Amino acid sequence: MIPFPDISPEIFSVTLFGMDLALRWYAVAxxxxxxxxWRMVVMAAKTPRLWPNNTPTMTPQQIEDMLTWxxxxxxxxxxxxxxxxxxxxxxxxxxxxxxxxxxGGMSFHGGLLGVVLAAYLYTRRGYDQFSVADAIVLGTPPGILLGRMSNFINAELWGRPTELPWGVAFPGEAAQFCPDIVGICARxxxxxxxxxxxxxxxxIVLLWMVWRRDALKRPGLTCGTFFAFYGVGRFLIEFVRQPDAQFISPGNPLGLAWHxxxxxxxxxxILSLPMILLGLWLITRARRRGAVQSA
Incomplete structure (x- = not known):
């Protein structure tokens, strides 16, 4: 197994007026x-050849305004x-x-629904919403990458027990509670x-599609690929991810929400299945309609 690295969840902390203030890796992520x-999307918006009719769906200023939403x-x-x-x-x-x-306590699927609603409200008039969705998902993977890395640093959301050589011995009583394992528990x-x-x-997949395969010229294709890829990836990783404690019981040791x-x-x-279906529908729709080229 691999010992858990000695990395503090806090980058630094200070005490002001009797209060402890800390900057955490999770916030920085x-x-x-x-x-x-945001910068990835702006870069794409400044490259007209990537978009339908060689016209970006939003200007950099509009993208910045939507960022607050x-x-x-x-x-x-x-x-x-x-x-x-x-x-x-x-x-x-x-x-x-x-x-x-x-x-603590944030849901990726809930955050995704929040972004969908916010983007819809901002772009409900005067925008091609499928192209806007493509732009948003293009800039989403860096946040997932850094967010999950900060989850690791925080020693939270770890996986199920394993005897594989890259299993990690996470600290804490909950992480070390493995009834079927004697000694240190690796997860x-x-x-x-x-x-x-x-x-x-x-x-990497989305960047390749957008910059090498003109995916943005097929509105909905980039967004559909994101939904389907993320949904399948999350579905598979759930097999080795430790479920939330409230779902685990003596009759349900695997923590299944439906069984x-x-x-x-x-x-x-369960939450990933609608993402996969929506992604496949968007991909099919985009491919049927074909690329939107300049006249």
Missing amino acids: YIAGIVIG IILGVILGGRLGYVAFYQPDYYLQNPVEILYIWQ HPSQLYEAALEGLVLM VGGYGLTMGQ
């Missing part, structure tokens, strides 16, 4: 992911998605704690699996 993604969609959607998908009963009994974002570093597959590899006779799906897999 959010900020850096948004900035990098996107950030709100990520934060509000991510938090409300976690509340609704993973712990609805708890938060119904403790509604004030919905606001306690600093205690799949599922955060790094997601960082690599849904972040780095997906980013019959011991077979079923985790919550992450």
